[in-house]
Amino acid sequence: MSDETLISAPAGTGGHSALEAQRERAAQQLEIRLRYGDQVWELREVDHFAVFSRRSRARRAARTLVASGYEIAISRLRLRHVLVASHHAAVDQEATTAFLRQVVDAVEREGGRYDGWRAEIVPAH
Numbered sequence: 288m289s290d291e292t293l294i295s296a297p298a299g300t301g302g303h304s305a306l307e308a309q310r311e312r313a314a315q316q317l318e319i320r321l322r323y324g325d326q327v328w329e330l331r332e333v334d335h336f337a338v339f340s341r342r343s344r345a346r347r348a349a350r351t352l353v354a355s356g357y358e359i360a361i362s363r364l365r366l367r368h369v370l371v372a373s374h375h376a377a378v379d380q381e382a383t384t385a386f387l388r389q390v391v392d393a394v395e396r397e398g399g400r401y402d403g404w405r406a407e408i409v410p411a412h
Contacts, residue, residue, distance in 0.1 A: 325410070330375045330377055332373055341368065342368045344399060
């Protein structure tokens with residue numbers, strides 16, 4: 288297995304909000320990370336991905352996230368704008384719940400689609 292794990296948005300949420308769907312996936316991912324010996328309470332870089340139809344909306348979401356301590360990159364991919372928001376965080380249940388709420392809310396408030404997050408696995412020392 289790679290030392291990074293990507294958690295992406297499910298194709299259909301079956302009536303769930305994007306936040307609920309991401310929290311469910313994060314809970315599944317936590318079990319997998321623990322099986323691989325990930326020290327989930329250790330800080331590591333976490334990258335979040337979101338897609339916007341308009342650059343101005345991506346920039347507004349970016350400003351909100353920068354104010355909360357995230358580093359931001361926005362790039363163009365065909366007709367879409369991809370926002371990558373990075374920060375250092377643990378990936379235990381409490382931390383993922385908090386950062387998912389913060390990032391998904393900022394993205395959805397500006398009409399974007401949250402597309403998941405990734406973080407390295409931190410092995411025991």
